[in-house]
Amino acid sequence: MLDTPENIGNWLRERNITSVRVEGTNLEGAFIGKNVSPRKLESGLTSGFAFADVAFGLDLGNVPQFGFAMPSWRGDLPDILLHLDPSTIVEWAPGRAAVLGDFRDKEGQPLPACPRNTLRRLTDRLDGLGYRAKVAIEIEATVFEESIHEARRKNYQDLTPLGGAAGSAYHLAKSKDWDDYMSAVARRLDELGIDWEAWNDEAAAGQIELNLAPADPVTVADSWARTRQVMREVAFGLDHCVTFMAKPTAGYGQASHVNVSLEQDGQNVFYEESGPSKVMTHFLGGVMATLPGATSFALPQITSYRRLVDLDGPPTTVTWGIANKSAAVRAVTGHPKYSRLEYRTPGADANIYLVLAAVLAGGLAGLEGKIDPPAPFEQMAWCLPPGTARIPDSISKAAAALEADELLAGVLGQDLVDYWLGTRRWEWLQFHTTGGDPDADLTTWESNRYFELP
Amino acid sequence: MTRSAVSVVTEDDPTPLVLSVARTLRASARVPELLPVLRGLSGTVVVRSKDDPQAVTIRFADGESRVDHGAAADRDLVLIVDLADRFTIVEVRGSEPTAPLADAVHSVLEPPLPPWRDAATGFWEFTGSDPGMPGQLVVTCEDEQSEYVLGDGLPRYVISGPSHTLARVFTGTDTFLDAVFTGAVSIRGTLPQLSVMAGASLKVRFRA
Numbered sequence: 080m081l082d083t084p085e086n087i088g089n090w091l092r093e094r095n096i097t098s099v100r101v102e103g104t105n106l107e108g109a110f111i112g113k114n115v116s117p118r119k120l121e122s123g124l125t126s127g128f129a130f131a132d133v134a135f136g137l138d139l140g141n142v143p144q145f146g147f148a149m150p151s152w153r154g155d156l157p158d159i160l161l162h163l164d165p166s167t168i169v170e171w172a173p174g175r176a177a178v179l180g181d182f183r184d185k186e187g188q189p190l191p192a193c194p195r196n197t198l199r200r201l202t203d204r205l206d207g208l209g210y211r212a213k214v215a216i217e218i219e220a221t222v223f224e225e226s227i228h229e230a231r232r233k234n235y236q237d238l239t240p241l242g243g244a245a246g247s248a249y250h251l252a253k254s255k256d257w258d259d260y261m262s263a264v265a266r267r268l269d270e271l272g273i274d275w276e277a278w279n280d281e282a283a284a285g286q287i288e289l290n291l292a293p294a295d296p297v298t299v300a301d302s303w304a305r306t307r308q309v310m311r312e313v314a315f316g317l318d319h320c321v322t323f324m325a326k327p328t329a330g331y332g333q334a335s336h337v338n339v340s341l342e343q344d345g346q347n348v349f350y351e352e353s354g355p356s357k358v359m360t361h362f363l364g365g366v367m368a369t370l371p372g373a374t375s376f377a378l379p380q381i382t383s384y385r386r387l388v389d390l391d392g393p394p395t396t397v398t399w400g401i402a403n404k405s406a407a408v409r410a411v412t413g414h415p416k417y418s419r420l421e422y423r424t425p426g427a428d429a430n431i432y433l434v435l436a437a438v439l440a441g442g443l444a445g446l447e448g449k450i451d452p453p454a455p456f457e458q459m460a461w462c463l464p465p466g467t468a469r470i471p472d473s474i475s476k477a478a479a480a481l482e483a484d485e486l487l488a489g490v491l492g493q494d495l496v497d498y499w500l501g502t503r504r505w506e507w508l509q510f511h512t513t514g515g516d517p518d519a520d521l522t523t524w525e526s527n528r529y530f531e532l533p
Numbered sequence: 534m535t536r537s538a539v540s541v542v543t544e545d546d547p548t549p550l551v552l553s554v555a556r557t558l559r560a561s562a563r564v565p566e567l568l569p570v571l572r573g574l575s576g577t578v579v580v581r582s583k584d585d586p587q588a589v590t591i592r593f594a595d596g597e598s599r600v601d602h603g604a605a606a607d608r609d610l611v612l613i614v615d616l617a618d619r620f621t622i623v624e625v626r627g628s629e630p631t632a633p634l635a636d637a638v639h640s641v642l643e644p645p646l647p648p649w650r651d652a653a654t655g656f657w658e659f660t661g662s663d664p665g666m667p668g669q670l671v672v673t674c675e676d677e678q679s680e681y682v683l684g685d686g687l688p689r690y691v692i693s694g695p696s697h698t699l700a701r702v703f704t705g706t707d708t709f710l711d712a713v714f715t716g717a718v719s720i721r722g723t724l725p726q727l728s729v730m731a732g733a734s735l736k737v738r739f740r741a
Contacts (some may be wrong), residue, residue, distance in 0.1 A: 145710055146732040148665025149725035331714065473546050497664075501732070508735070511549045516586035518603050 081165040084124045094170050100177040101128050102306050103161050103250075106192050106502060108379065108430030108533035109453045112161075120178075127160030127183060134159065135182070135192050138502070138509060139380075139532045146508065147501025150191065150494055152184040159183065159190060167301060169271050179301055191494035194432030195297065195299055201439040201490070202296050208446060210341040210358075214435055215276075215293040216303055219333035219427045220310060221285045222260055227320040227531070235526035236404050239467070240285025241319055250280045257462050260317055261287055267309045273302045282392065283330030293338070296435045303431045313321050324529045325383040325426030326521060332386030333427035334393060340419040350418040354401065355410055363399060363410065363420060364452040365439060365445020365486070369408055370397050372471055373437040374485030375477040375503055377425040381510045382525045386426055387472050389461040398456040398467040405460040407470060424470060428529060430479065433499075440490035448486075474510075478503045540597040547604040550587045550616070552739035554580060554642070555600045556705060557593075557620070559741075561641040571641050572596045576609040580636050580707055582616045583623050591638070610634055612642075619643050619706055649674060649696045650681050657683040659741055660733035674699060690726050694718035702706035705738030 081087050091099070099120045102112040111134055115123065132153050138144050145264035152159060160183050162276040167179040182193040205212050223230060223238040230238055242257025261278050268275050274292035281288040289310075291302050307323060314321040326332035341347045341358060349359035366373075378384055386393045399408035399420075409421040425434045444450065460467075478500050481487065488496040511517070515524040541558045543551050561567040574593035581588040581604060590605040591598055603612070612635065613624035620642035625635050646652065653672050660666060661684055670684020673679075673693040694702070698717045701707040708733040712718045720727065 145728040146735055148663070148729045148732070151727050153728075154723065476546055502727075508549055511587065512585075514585050517548060519586070 081168055084121045087124065087165055087168065088117070088121050088526070091176060092154075093196060094176070095172070095174060096176045097174045098176075100171060100175065101161055102179045103182055104175055104194050104300075104430065106194065106430070106433075106434055107139055108194075108428070108433070109139070109303050110308055110533075112189040124163060124165070127162040127187075128180070129158040129160055130182070131156050132159050135190070136401040138505060139528050140509065140513075142261065142509070143428045144505040145504050146505050148497070150498060152190055152192075158179065158185060160185065160187075162187075162507075166389065171271070177305075179304070191492050192498045194430055194436065195300065197436045197491065197495060198300055198439075199297050200431045201436050201443065204443060204490075205341070205439060208300045208443075209343055210388070210446075211343070212296050212439060213293050213340050213342055213347075214296045214299050215338040216299055216431055217334065217336045218289045218291065218303065218306060218310075218323075219281055219335065220287055220289075220307075220323050221283060221327050221333065222257070222287060222314060222319055223285055224256070225320055226318040227315060230320045230530070234523050235322075235327075235530040238320075238328075240283075242280070242285060244284040248280060248282045253280060255348070256317075256319075257287075260313065260319060261289075263313045263317065264289070264306075264310055267313055268306060271305065271309065273306055273309070275299065275306075281331075281333070283328060283333070285328075286331070286333060295348070300432045300435055322530045323427045323533075324526075325378070325380065325428045327526070327530065331391060332388075332393065334423065335425040335427050335429050335431060335533060337422040337425060337431070337434055337438060338419045339422065339442070347416060347418050349420070350413075350415050352413060354433075356418070356531070358446070359412070359420065360452065361419065361445045361449050362442035363408065363445065364450030365443065365448065366408060366420065366422070366441040367397065367399055367452045368450055369437070369441035369444065369478040369484055369487040371468070371471055371477075372487045373426060373434075373441060373481070375436045375474075375481040375499065376433045377422075378427050378471075378477060379430065379433075379503070379506075380426075380428050380525075380529055381474055381506065381515065382521065382529050383428055384473055384477075385521065387470060389413065390393050393426075394460065395470055395472075396456075396460045396461040396463060397470060399452060400456040400460065403460065406456050406461075410455070428533065430533065436489065436491060440487055443490050444486045474503055475507050478507070485492065539594050542597060542599045544601045547600070548589075549739065550580075550582070550589050551600050553705070554591065554620075555598075556737075556739060557642055557644065558598050558600070560704070561644040564644050567641055567644055568678070570637050571598065574634070574637055574641070575600070576634050577605060577607055577610040579600030579608045580620065580633065580638075580642070581603040581611060581613050583613050585617065587616065612636070612638065614642075617711075619701075646697070646700040646704055646706065647702065649699035652700045653681055653683060655741070656703040656737055660736055663729070663733060663736070665724065665725065665729035666733060667730075670673070672699060674684055686723070688726070691721040692718055692730075692731065693720070702734065703737070705734065705741055708738060731739050 153280040161179040161180040171177040182190040222241040242253035394407035398406040611626040615621040668689035669684040
């Protein structure tokens with residue numbers, strides 16, 4: 080058990096660890112951290128590791144986010160502290176360990192804007208109701224032949240999809256370099272103990288889908304953060320580059336679908352032989368009631384909204400259906416083990432800690448308020464005539480929907496919602512006033528900002 | 534769609550430039566000598582930034598001004614403007630720079646500014662009670678060597694600058710953040726206050 084500084088010290092010495100990367104995920108969804116010596120690690124296990132508060136206050140263009148009331152933990156660049164979760168320590172590479180943590184304020188209180196804190200809090204709240212959440216996520220990414228250095232030189236434009244341009248889902252007739260890349264990723268995940276289930280060719284040229292195995296929400300979100308780091312490192316090692324932009328090319332965009340179920344005493348309580356159980360129904364009721372507001376988390380960036388094209392794959396309407404992948408939420412029913420809800424809105428650029436938190440928050444509101452969902456949508460949920468609510472299709476509309484959503488704020492926490500809204504409105508302002516063009520196809524402003532981060 | 538008392542209408546999901554143009558037109562409608570100019574305008578005018586892709590189309594008809602983002606193809610006139618300096622026209626396309634339509638549109642895009650104290654009062658009334666705002670705003674006018682205090686709470690926040698700049702900032706003509714970064718105004722306060730004041734400035738620029 081790595082539960083004391085002494086045990087952790089021994090663990091480091093046994094492996095000849097000479098540096099440790101302390102890691103966290105900020106509000107933008109970027110993987111951030113520091114590299115510390117083993118001695119520093121041991122001294123920081125109780126005190127935490129200091130980061131300037133702007134770790135949660137810079138946009139992806141490295142500009143401070145202004146324009147909103149700041150919470151008490153922000154100030155004139157005070158420290159916030161990364162407190163480590165020793166259960167996440169791994170040997171990342173020979174001589175180098177890595178360990179994840181949560182951010183707290185200087186009084187040791189969980190930072191309301193820390194995505195991992197928030198997800199843990201909501202998971203605990205579900206536990207309090209007697210439910211154990213089980214989630215799985217899909218990671219979609221596009222890999223290019225060029226190195227990241229070459230991609231930067233080309234402003235991320237006109238890159239060559241790895242594996243050939245004849246891409247569409249599930250093809251095995253890819254050039255070997257594509258297979259080599261994903262095989263190397265899978266090997267690294269195995270070395271790190273990250274549980275993956277499958278990977279395959281996805282719809283756009285150079286695009287892959289990687290499925291992480293179901294587990295508790297925090298474990299899966301941690302795996303998501305580390306898997307993306309692995310995919311970047313492997314790409315770098317092979318002189319390729321990879322991006323998690325929601326729509327990096329004119330081809331199909333990329334998603335990050337989330338699958339959720341609840342268990343009680345080891346049984347899937349979303350299951351009922353004839354269809355959605357009462358628990359699934361109420362959970363779904365809350366998820367649907369909060370779906371427009373939660374879109375701000377699911378589609379966090381300007382480019383996120385470029386995916387929302389009817390018939391392209393992503394949902395465009397506030398609908399759910401049984402076995403209906405054109406709806407925003409697909410219910411998988413009638414199976415004792417696999418009954419679940421698939422939340423299909425999130426883009427590949429979403430912060431999965433926040434998306435899972437928003438989905439669980441909606442579900443919690445539904446369970447606690449016994450909210451019934453609308454009727455299932457039984458036809459194709461694209462290209463509908465006026466009358467069916469559409470998913471907010473811009474960062475500003477989604478922010479307005481979130482601001483109006485008292486249900487979601489009540490469970491997620493008003494502090495987090497207010498801070499998030501401030502950052503989204505800053506993003507809107509930056510796009511429009513520093514060179515973005517709402518009427519153009521994918522702009523260099525977006526590629527420069529989102530290709531490498533978050 | 535939002536509609537003002539003087540029929541300045543914007544699209545449902547407006548861009549920052551749409552909002553600031555609409556706010557400017559509403560400000561012109563409050564100026565007695567500009568109100569008839571605004572009401573009498575007819576035609577479609579594109580206002581485009583000289584520096585970046587920002588553009589709006591203003592359709593003047595029957596006393597209504599409708600502002601949408603982008604450059605409509607059916608325009609009568611294109612004004613290329615310097616957004617860093619109000620709406621200073623750097624080029625007119627589609628007519629002579631002194632043509633009546635260009636002249637009239639320019640006049641309603643650059644209404645006269647109120648005295649800086651009136652502008653500061655309006656700013657404080659519109660934003661002073663917003664979450665995170667300081668309890669007291671102390672405005673120091675450098676060329677007049679005078680001080681104007683708004684609010685009586687704590688904490689204090691101090692803004693200093695020349696009268697003309699103060700009037701531009703407090704009316705939302707210039708953004709507070711730009712004025713700080715360029716040194717046009719100086720400030721005394723905390724970084725969180727800088728953030729909330731920047732938000733207040735944008736609220737005035739886009740919503741007043």
